[in-house]
Amino acid sequence: MHSLSIEHVSKSYTLDGAARPVLKDITLHVRRNEIVAIIGASGCGKSTLLRLIVGLDTDFHGSIIRGSKGAAPARVGMVFQDHRLFPWLTVEANVNLAFDSSDISPSTRSDKVRHYIDLVGLSEFAKAYPRQLSGGMAQRAAIARALAQEPDILLMDEPFGALDSILRMRLQDELLSIWEKHRLSIVIVTHDVEEALYLADRVMVMEPNPGRIRDVFEVALPRPRDRGGVLLSTLKKRCMELLI
Numbered sequence: 001m002h003s004l005s006i007e008h009v010s011k012s013y014t015l016d017g018a019a020r021p022v023l024k025d026i027t028l029h030v031r032r033n034e035i036v037a038i039i040g041a042s043g044c045g046k047s048t049l050l051r052l053i054v055g056l057d058t059d060f061h062g063s064i065i066r067g068s069k070g071a072a073p074a075r076v077g078m079v080f081q082d083h084r085l086f087p088w089l090t091v092e093a094n095v096n097l098a099f100d101s102s103d104i105s106p107s108t109r110s111d112k113v114r115h116y117i118d119l120v121g122l123s124e125f126a127k128a129y130p131r132q133l134s135g136g137m138a139q140r141a142a143i144a145r146a147l148a149q150e151p152d153i154l155l156m157d158e159p160f161g162a163l164d165s166i167l168r169m170r171l172q173d174e175l176l177s178i179w180e181k182h183r184l185s186i187v188i189v190t191h192d193v194e195e196a197l198y199l200a201d202r203v204m205v206m207e208p209n210p211g212r213i214r215d216v217f218e219v220a221l222p223r224p225r226d227r228g229g230v231l232l233s234t235l236k237k238r239c240m241e242l243l244i
């Protein structure tokens with residue numbers, strides 16, 4: 001059963017009166033509980049594709065079905081590259097926003113807020129404002145906000161891009177443990193081939209002008225994966241060849 005079907009999606013932007021194709025004929029089926037990583041050169045349309053998937057932009061050709069045909073639409077959460085927390089709200093209040101369009105009771109709501117803040121290890125900072133957090137903590141708060149929506153599909157646009165490599169590895173492991181507990185589909189855009197291979201079940205490699213799929217391949221390795229393992233190194237080499 002598919003949780004996300006992207007079929008023959010093409011998209012153009014108009015620049016100086018001329019249409020510039022940005023995405024060309026993208027087809028990808030993301031299975032339930034699958035992690036798909038998207039890699040590709042800057043400008044090849046990765047963020048554009050996520051915006052289309054989440055529904056922020058509806059001006060495209062092709063079809064995107066969130067959820068399975070005939071079933072209720074899937075809930076989609078998004079973590080942007082910059083954390084996009086509201087600076088005038090505490091961590092708690094930022095996460096609370098996830099429930100604004102739902103009709104759950106205030107007490108359930110605050111239980112859930114606490115749960116997701118705990119999950120990303122920020123309980124002691126629930127009352128802190130974004131400016132009082134480090135970059136990694138703010139990013140974790142943004143992840144808590146996205147998870148609080150209890151999405152079936154989590155979209156992440158270079159969520160760890162701004163972080164140092166140690167923190168990045170820690171958050172990757174946290175993400176995998178959240179994924180194991182909550183079972184959701186994840187589409188993660190990254191510049192980091194090693195990150196893609198460490199996290200994903202499948203990697204989609206894109207090429208630019210216009211953005212299209214170069215290759216999609218499985219990373220058929222059990223978790224936890226050995227970051228320095230021979231198989232990952234072989235796959236990394238293959239990815240690099242596709243990207244150059």
Ligand SMILES: Nc1ncnc2c1ncn2[C@@H]1O[C@H](COP(=O)(O)OP(=O)(O)OP(=O)(O)O)[C@@H](O)[C@H]1O
Nearest residue numbers: 013014015022040041042043044045046047048049
């Ligand atoms: N609102 C817009 N209007 C016109 N062109 C746009 C707009 N947004 C993005 N583009 C163009 O679309 C192309 C793809 O942009 P996008 O942000 O999706 O790339 P990306 O793969 O996410 O790149 P990066 O890795 O640098 O984040 C770029 O050439 C960009 O200039």
Ligand SMILES: [Mg+2]
Nearest residue numbers: 046047048157
């Ligand atoms: Mg981008």
